[in-house]
Amino acid sequence: MFLVVFRNRKRVDIDSAAYAADAAAMETLAAQQPGFRSFKSYTAEDDEVVAISEWDSADDARAWGQVSEHRAMQGKGRDRYYASYTLFACDSPRVREFNQRGRQ
Secondary structure (H helix, E strand, O other): OEEEEEEEEEOOOOOHHHHHHHHHHHHHHHHOOOOEEEEEEEEOOOOOEEEEEEEOOHHHHHHHHHOHHHHHHHHHHHHHHEEEEEEEEEOOOOOOOOOOOOOO
């Protein structure tokens, strides 16, 4: 698994409706890419957002980064939506799981 974490803060003058539409379009497009596993986004009380995507491999995640529509949206994001962001990528995350199901 390859994990991508996109931590960001939106601009104060953001067009929220336009952002929501663009984000939904990118999520739909990402889900169609080879190696896509999942995407989730969380907003903290201070409005910082952490978005997590999982991919089968680093190559799959990098290929998504090169999709023309996604590249165009990256530029639009820097121009119109984001005040700041940090991207974290990890090709060998340590994974520990717990599942309550089946326990008495």
